[in-house]
Amino acid sequence: MTFLTDQASIQPTWLSRWDPRWKIAAFGLTTFLVTLLRSETALAAAAVAVIALTVSVRPDGRWLGRRSASLAFFLAPFMVYLLFGSISSGPWQALRLALRAILVFQLAAIVVASTPMHRAARALSSLGVPRLVTKLLVMTHRYTVVLRDQWQRIGTALHTRGFQVRASRRSWQTMGMASAVLLLSAEDRAKRVAAAMRCRGFDGQFHDYHRPSTRASDVARFVVMVSVVGAITAFDRIAQ
Amino acid sequence: MIRVAGLSFAYHSGPAVLRDVSFEVEVGESVGIVGPNGAGKTTLLLCLAGVLPVPPGRIRIGHLDPGVSGDRHLLPEHLGLIFQNSDDQLIHPTVEEDVAFGPLNLGWPESVVRQHVTEAIQRTGLHGLENRVPWQLSGGEKRRAALAGVFAMRPEVLLLDEPSMFLDPRARKDLIRLLNEWPGIKLIAGHDLDLVWQTCRRTILLDAGAIIADAPSEILLSRADLLEPCGLEVPFRLRLGLSCSRDGQT
Known part of the structure; x- marks a missing residue:
């Protein structure tokens, strides 16, 4: 099981050193502008820029490949409908949709591949997202890993006792029971985590240990990135 | 000091899990x-x-009563609990931030928090792992990170639940050293009687929620007639009759 938010080791690049607040703001604005693009030319120009960014972040090939495969799986039904349906401009619509989806996905993947989750959450908090939401995000990410490990252990235990997934009632019953065990243990763990937090004086308020700082280069990168995509969007609008 | 007087407890409407438990623990006692x-x-x-x-009125931790809501909120300043499974306790994305979680909750000034965090990390030998993700640490490192999180709060009382669970012999030895160096009150619960013998002067034997015996560890842990009916065994070192000191050196 893979999630977009699962992080491979983060390479030390200019993107990973970029203040996450400015980086997320720049990528957020860029994503918004990309969704406004209409022509294939403008989308292709944006794609070139995003590919250059992706190369510079040096993401783990397998990490990116798996997530791209998930995106392709998600897009497949839309592509089939547009390409083989009775819509006359279907192939061009399919191309535009695919390019937009790939661009949005790729921009998100770059942020995930260059920013540790806790820094991204802290940046989101600084950008006005309620702290409760960002902390829930971090803790969900943290315990998703624990629960996935537990699910894998349950799977191993089932296999070592001769269980194989088959299209049979008994097999689905077993999978249902295993899922129930996972959910119950998740609830139990949530209670223990809450108790452990209370024992360490938690009263509902999270306090920051590290305070972020902004350099001139962080702002400059933000300006350059938004300007480039803004220029492509303006060109696209004027050309139309 | 800790004072427990006639404590009984049952989960919901189930059978009693604790029955009329009473004991006292003096300052500095393990x-x-x-x-x-x-x-x-x-x-x-x-x-x-x-x-x-x-x-x-059943429990006193120093001047605090965990049965009183107002006192319960003050307990984390005085008492630290290490859970059986360190994954329940390590919630932050880096070791350093996790260690700082408790002191920040207590509202201490930033400089004091940093000093306590640094000291706790050094004391537990986690130097160099400050920026590591806690859930990617080994079992022994996780346990030390959990201990550091509690040490940084400087509690007078330390409660440990099965502290040697998931630890290899080296990590267990490190844990014993850390516990023996900690000056405050320690209550160590578990089945690892060797660890109890090496860290505690006194032992309480609990069975079916009631205290069966409360005696110096040398005496109680060598009494097979008391331990075996409870499904426990005399520690290996005592069975062999080795003249071991408490830090495990022969």
């Missing part, structure tokens, strides 16, 4: 709480830590 599975060891620690609701 006490092992041993017993079979289901004896009530974890429940006792959770009651002491104010996690489970207890009636007022």
Whole structure:
């Protein structure tokens, strides 16, 4: 099981050193502008820029490949409908949709591949997202890993006792029971985590240990990135 | 000091898990709480830590009563609890931030928090792992990170639930050293009687929620007639009759 938010080791690049607040703001604005693009030319120009960014972040090939495969799986039904349906401009619509989806996905993947989750959450908090939401995000990410490990252990235990997934009632019953065990243990763990937090004086308020700082280069990168995509969007609008 | 007087506890409407438990622990004392599975060891620690609701007047931790709501909020300043599974306790994305979690909750000034965090990390030998993700640490490192998180709060009382669980011999030895260096009151619950013998001067034997015996560890842990009916065994070192010191050196 893979999630977009699962992080491979983060390479030390200019993107990973970029203040996450400015980086997320720049990528957020860029994503918004990309969704406004209409022509294939403008989308292709944006794609070139995003590919250059992706190369510079040096993401783990397998990490990116798996997530791209998930995106392709998600897009497949839309592509089939547009390409083989009775819509006359279907192939061009399919191309535009695919390019937009790939661009949005790729921009998100770059942020995930260059920013540790806790820094991204802290940046989101600084950008006005309620702290409760960002902390829930971090803790969900943290315990998703624990629960996935537990699910894998349950799977191993089932296999070592001769269980194989088959299209049979008994097999689905077993999978249902295993899922129930996972959910119950998740609830139990949530209670223990809450108790452990209370024992360490938690009263509902999270306090920051590290305070972020902004350099001139962080702002400059933000300006350059938004300007480039803004220029492509303006060109696209004027050309139309 | 800790004073427990006539404490009984049951989950919801189930059978009693603790039955009329009474004992006292003096300042600086280390006490092992041993017993079979289901004896009530974890429940006792959770009651002491104010996690489970207890009636007022049954427990005193210094001047605080975990049965009183106002006192319960003040307990984390004085008492630290190490859970069986460190994954329940390590919630932050870096070791350093996790260690700082407790002190920040206590509202200490930033400079004091940083000083305590640095000291706790050094004391537990986590230097160099400050920026590591806690859930990617080994079992022993996780346990030390959990201990550092509690040490940084400088509690007078330390409660440990099965502290040697998931530890290899080296990590267990490190843990014993850390516990022996900690000057405050320690209550160590578990089945690892060797660890209890090496860290605690006194041991309480709990079975079916009631105290069966409360005696110096040398005496109680060598009494097969008391331990075996509770499903426990005399520690290996005592069985061999080795003249071991408490830090494990022969």
